[in-house]
Amino acid sequence: MIPGIEFSSEYEGRDIHIVGLYIDYESDYFKRRLVHFVNGRKIRNVEMCTRLTEHGMPVTYEELEAEFNILLQQPDSAVKNAERFGSIANEMASLKEQREKIAARLRKDQTVQLHVHTMEEALDEMSHRMQQWDEEMIRQLVHTVKVISADHIKVFLCNGIEIDQTVNP
Numbered sequence: 001m002i003p004g005i006e007f008s009s010e011y012e013g014r015d016i017h018i019v020g021l022y023i024d025y026e027s028d029y030f031k032r033r034l035v036h037f038v039n040g041r042k043i044r045n046v047e048m049c050t051r052l053t054e055h056g057m058p059v060t061y062e063e064l065e066a067e068f069n070i071l072l073q074q075p076d077s078a079v080k081n082a083e084r085f086g087s088i089a090n091e092m093a094s095l096k097e098q099r100e101k102i103a104a105r106l107r108k109d110q111t112v113q114l115h116v117h118t119m120e121e122a123l124d125e126m127s128h129r130m131q132q133w134d135e136e137m138i139r140q141l142v143h144t145v146k147v148i149s150a151d152h153i154k155v156f157l158c159n160g161i162e163i164d165q166t167v168n169p
Helices: 028-054 061-073 077-125 135-141
Strands: 004-011 014-021 142-149 152-157 162-166
Touching (some): 028 061
């Protein structure tokens, strides 16, 4: 039998699994690190249970631990649960990938919103009055001009807006 350990970590935003073989599992340093690791996992699991409860799925760490211990005591539990754990691990990987895609889309959306906001500010600072007559633009905007009287016209724009305008003869 070869003494070893496997643990998961994250490197450059990706999950990785690290396998150590021929470790000195009786070393005091190893035992201290293992206790530290187990305590860290327990703290993380308690926090996850708290978040699940906050989001409408009430569960305590103690309930999970009791359920897990029951599963481990069943005959052939390792074989039966290996498939379940594998399925859960695959689902977690899929959810992390989805989360990364959503985060990337959110960052992109925030960048686009920033550009739109910058353009809005630039447009707000510009004059809205025509500086010179642009026949082509007028023909694209105005559908019809109806003369109501010598000092009154009605302008019908292509987008359906109607403008009543008083004019000085």
